[in-house]
Amino acid sequence: MSQIGTLATVARSSSGESVLERVVRVLEAFTPSDRALTVGELSRRAGLPAATGSRMVADMVEHGLLARDADRRVRVGTRLWELASRASPTLSLRELAMPVLEELHGHVGHHVQLGVLDGEQVLFVERLSADQAVINYTRIAARLPLHASSSGEVLLAHAPADLQEQVLAGPLARFTPFTITDPAVLRRRLADIRRDGFVVCCGFLHPEATGIAVPVRDEHRQVAAAVSVIVPNDERARDHIAPLAAAARRIEQRLSAP
Amino acid sequence: MSQIGTLATVARSSSGESVLERVVRVLEAFTPSDRALTVGELSRRAGLPAATGSRMVADMVEHGLLARDADRRVRVGTRLWELASRASPTLSLRELAMPVLEELHGHVGHHVQLGVLDGEQVLFVERLSADQAVINYTRIAARLPLHASSSGEVLLAHAPADLQEQVLAGPLARFTPFTITDPAVLRRRLADIRRDGFVVCCGFLHPEATGIAVPVRDEHRQVAAAVSVIVPNDERARDHIAPLAAAARRIEQRLSAP
DNA sequence: ACGGCCTGCCCATTGAATGGGATCGCCGTT
DNA sequence: AACGGCGATCCCATTCAATGGGCAGGCCGT
Secondary structure, three states, rough: OOOOOOOOOOOOOOOOOOOOHHHOOOOOHOOEEEEEOHHHHHHHHOOOHHHHHHHHHHHHOOOOEEOOOHHHHEEEHHHHHHHHHHHHHHHHHHHHHHHHHHHHHHHHOOOOEEEEOOOEEEEEEEEOOOOOOOOOOOOOOOOOOOOOOHHHHHHHHHHOOHHHHHHHHHOOOOOOOOOOHHHHHHHHHHHHHHHHHEEEEOOOOHHHHHHHEEEEEEOOOOEEEEEEEEEOOOOOOOHHHHHHHHHHHHHHHHHHOO | OOOOOOOOOOOOOOOOOOOOHHHHHHHHOOOOEEEEEEHHHHHHOOOHHHHHHHHHHHHHHHOOEEOOOOOOOEOOHHHHHHHHHOOHHHHHHHHHHHHHHHHHHHHHOOOEEEEEEOOOEEEEEEEEEEOOOOOOOOOOOEEEEEEOOOOHHHHHHHOOHHHHHHHHHHHOOOOOOOOOOHHHHHHHHHHHHHOOOOOOEEOOOOOOOOEEEEEEEOOOOOOOEEEEEEEEEEOOHHHHHHHHHHHHHHHHHHHHHH
């Protein structure tokens, strides 16, 4: 009697997950260091059966969300970026801010970043880097925690009260000996930021880097983004506050203009 | 006898379309001029029944692909951009090229663009604009036809043979009296580009704008992108070729370096 | 108060998506 | 050359997630 392959009807079909969930998981499987993946590796990372992964990749390639390399490996497609960028309010903010950021960058000669609040993190939408400057630990489309980055603190200071409480309540991860992990201290800093209109974060994320950030307000005076500069610790942070504030004001003008 | 609502079992469920198709159509419904849409309008544009549209929007919002405005209208979410940008090979090219583009931009003082080949069009991944310069008719994430833009001609000249034939065969849309619509002329220009390493397009898209473009090659000497400058017609185009070529070479160095 | 419009929920219905297994092709090793 | 391992795709019976009319509640301008 043939036993193998006849062991009752095994559970087939259905996954208990929406297609969207899986599409997002597939996209999340790619990272800056793993930009090209085989279908197998991709399926593994996304937690999908090989057959399902294969089919999903084929579909996503057909719709331009993924692209196949010459060596059959898979990458994220440019069409996805196009769809995401074309009508994104955040990206149009970026585009408006660009000329100002360029000028600021030419002036200060260090990393210049534009970040927005997304969930419980800062998401950097633009970054003009200075080759010779302090270590690079952010990229475009990278995220940083709100309590340990200058942009993050600025955005948190002007965020809805419930988000502030949530962050203050949750554990505050430590990155260096200087990272602020005491909620009470953070709360005081946030009040200071609202009063002063800027913040200086010395070695919170990386012991040798200082971040300085100011808020950018939209036409309704709501804080929509933060501009920041990353400088080595030995540089006088105070000198950069005025140019930063001036840049923020120029971006605000361009936001209101058209 | 109640007639209404009893007229036999109406066809329900199923659409004959994959979820992905619809997700893409929803995203396509947004344009730079319509960045926020009501659920109703969105459903209409994407060709979806109201109920289905409502549910899809809810799902997509939950996964961060869309975001809801304060006034209940819908926008594209930043998370989508993040997923698209984080691991995109094209975007990392952009990031590498940025410092060079910045410098070039400061030097020439006109629109500077970085475009890649995508399907049968150029897709612009970066654009540094000059406020006072000629009319803006491209944006980031915008597309232009291959035969009528300087970047397009450069990319087409180095594209696979079958794509070249396809474009040469298809109708060549006319935008100005100067647009090249004769396949034979275009074919000759492509050969010239391969020989010269640059192209000048005078008034092909807009009667008063001239585009100048050069190719950027990756580590395998394959053309991966095109850098272009847009100048007013009365400016001497020739003067910009050398700086452009120099910029392209510097980008190529940075592509091969790490 | 009324009509138009937008929105989201309900729920019977069903076809699109599923995943185990078989197949095919490509390596490097025996 | 034959083998074994691996990765990718195909096949197809199975089934549940997605579907879309209908309906009700909310909002606005008239």
